[in-house]
Amino acid sequence: MTHPVDVHVGKRIRHRRWLVGMTQQQLAERVGIKFQQIQKYETGANRVSASRLWDIADALDVPVSFFFEGLEATEAEMSEAGHEAMPTTDAVPADILGDKEALDLVRSYYAIPEHQRRRLFELARVLSDVA
Template structure:
């Protein structure tokens, strides 16, 4: 049975990978392992060593602490992770929407945000 910390770290790896639009294969190549190992990390079936977690963080542009954010008692480093529920972060469509949002140029992104805010107030 997987430890809850291993499962949490695996979910955070998957969430970050989805957010930046990276495949398991690409991450595996960047880290120097097979994609099946990434699958096992993401499910919590295999524990990620400290050095491997460091490499994964480097490949995905986050520090090691990112993978522990949201864990019971762990301080959350970003505003998004403090306000977004775990269920939302596990929703692939929501993650795709966030990825698309960040692909929009900054000035247009602000306008889209304002539109979303107005629409959410109406609903």
């Protein structure tokens, strides 16, 4: 059975990898392991050793502490939901940045020129108020 901390760390690895636009293969090559091992880390199936986490943090350009951020806040939610984050009441997933579609949307949003991005933001705000 996977431990909630291993699942959380794995989600944070995946989250950061997606944010920087890196594939599992690219991360694996930078760390010197097979991409299948990255898959196992990201699902929490395999526990990441301290030295490997150090290497992953270096490859993803974050401090090791990044992988543990938010652990206290989600610990109770994870145990209640069988190690999965529980959805919030306003239909937004608790782990919004753990959702690949959401990260792709954010990445695309910031690729839009600023003046157009502001107009798109206002449109989204109006549409969400109507719904």
